[in-house]
Amino acid sequence: MGIEITNKAKIDLPNLAIEVVEELSRLNLKKEGNLKHTKELSELIKKDFTWRSDYSSIFSEAYLSAYSQIISKLPNENSKPYMMDIVKKLDSPSDLEKGELKNLISFCINLSDYAALHKEEVDNLKRPRF
Numbered sequence: 001m002g003i004e005i006t007n008k009a010k011i012d013l014p015n016l017a018i019e020v021v022e023e024l025s026r027l028n029l030k031k032e033g034n035l036k037h038t039k040e041l042s043e044l045i046k047k048d049f050t051w052r053s054d055y056s057s058i059f060s061e062a063y064l065s066a067y068s069q070i071i072s073k074l075p076n077e078n079s080k081p082y083m084m085d086i087v088k089k090l091d092s093p094s095d096l097e098k099g100e101l102k103n104l105i106s107f108c109i110n111l112s113d114y115a116a117l118h119k120e121e122v123d124n125l126k127r128p129r130f
Contacts, residue, residue: 017112
């Protein structure tokens with residue numbers, strides 16, 4: 001009996017969010033396509049954003065930029081309803097009105113931008129200082 005080691009792939013949030021933007025933009029233009037990345041982002045928000053402070057902070061910034069509403073940067077009961085609202089929209093984007101779909105696209109663009117900034121900040125902290 002051996003030890004099983006699972007290597008969970010790291011999520012590249014900036015690229016995932018941009019893939020979602022592309023899928024939602026095709027949907028907005030009434031073009032065919034699957035929503036694989038959109039569903040993946042929805043699942044990630046459900047599973048990780050509600051307890052990870054880094055993801056919650058990125059979400060908060062993206063939400064403020066897209067919807068002009070300040071929400072908690074901490075993963076708590078105040079931010080969770082906003083996260084679940086985005087999950088609901090990602091789960092059924094074809095049910096959204098055109099204006100709301102554009103807001104969701106804007107949110108995902110902002111999510112990608114803030115996630116990339118966060119990643120860059122973390123990478124800078126990891127660099128050796130001499």
